[in-house]
Ligand SMILES: [Zn+2]
């Protein structure tokens with residue numbers, strides 16, 4: 001049904017799209033996500049670099065390079081909102097929360113989480129029915 005998703009930051013300066021199916025969709029409990037984003041765990045959709053296209057406002061996209069890890073955080077230079085981040089495989093990681101916000105508060109079904117991963121590294125326990133992998 002949805003094979004293309006259109007997202008934008010809070011101020012609308014940056015617009016980008018995602019196409020096809022995400023490589024991964026789930027909750028990530030690894031320390032890299034925690035450290036890069038200062039969150040207890042990350043609600044991710046992960047995409048190949050080529051699946052994400054910045055369609056407007058490329059000049060407003062600012063990049064934070066993590067000092068030691070092969071990770072970057074891309075954010076809007078005007079409103080400061082995080083757009084996505086990259087990992088060591090150079091995937092594009094887009095928060096389910098941003099997608100939800102751009103879709104009237106509802107995450108499209110094909111993007112909903114299927115599991116928790118790196119659960120052994122968690123700092124918070126989750127009581128739900130999704131599979132949990134270390
Ligand atoms: Zn913005």
Ligand SMILES: [Zn+2]
Pocket residue numbers: 028029030031032033034042118
């Ligand atoms: Zn992670």
